[in-house]
Amino acid sequence: AQSVSQHNHHVILSEAASLELGCNYSYGGTVNLFWYVQYPGQHLQLLLKYFSGDPLVKGIKGFEAEFIKSKFSFNLRKPSVQWSDTAEYFCAVNAGGNKLVFGAGTILRVKS
Amino acid sequence: EPEVTQTPSHQVTQMGQEVILRCVPISNHLYFYWYRQILGQKVEFLVSFYNNEISEKSEIFDDQFSVERPDGSNFTLKIRSTKLEDSAMYFCASRGARGNAGETQYFGPGTRLLVL
DSSP, X not given: OOEEEESOSEXXXXXXXXXXXXXXXXXXXXXXXXXXXXXXXXXXXXXXEEOSSOSEEEOGGGOEEEEEGGGTEXXXXXXXXXXXXXXXXXXXXXXXXXXXXXXXXXEEEEEO | OOOOEXXXXXXXXXXXXXXXXXXXXXXXXXXXXXXXXXXXXXXXXXXXXXXXXXXXXXXXXXTTEEEEOOSSSOEEEEESSOOGGGOEEEEEEEEOSOSOTTSOOEEOOOEEEEEO
């Protein structure tokens, strides 16, 4: 069965610190990969996605993610976080069929 | 920008009662989904719906659950006889008509269901 692992459940950073959130998935075939963000009190929003091509994808608000097929990973990065990045971040995988399989989420708190 | 909307935002019900959660997907989307997130757990897929029928469902989606698109705009999830363990946040999502199943799903704000 497909599964997605997010390594950190809670991350606390100071403003301007760099961010990297880990995501690994278990599926050997072609995958589509997503990072969603949920700001407090809001719905899940797409940050970025990878379908094919350049494994380094750029999303909104300065986020990027790198797909490393050999490591089954799709880590999310941002060079300098802001207080407004405080949110919960979800990695998700579509490996055929219709559904998304989500990781457990990482709660990021940025201290101002 | 078009959004998926859900009503109600919160619902409290007694165990054994029926509930209907409502969603209005983005207007030109043709694929519709329900997910749920029990407090402290992962977002889990329940069901997908296309062309007026279920295209995929999870083990969670048993006979107590049903989905319907009663008109051209609404997409509903019915739980016939709620159980305590149905307490969760329920998310509706939709995606466009392109053939790639990996196309982006757009999520609504969720309905928080509490079964007492």
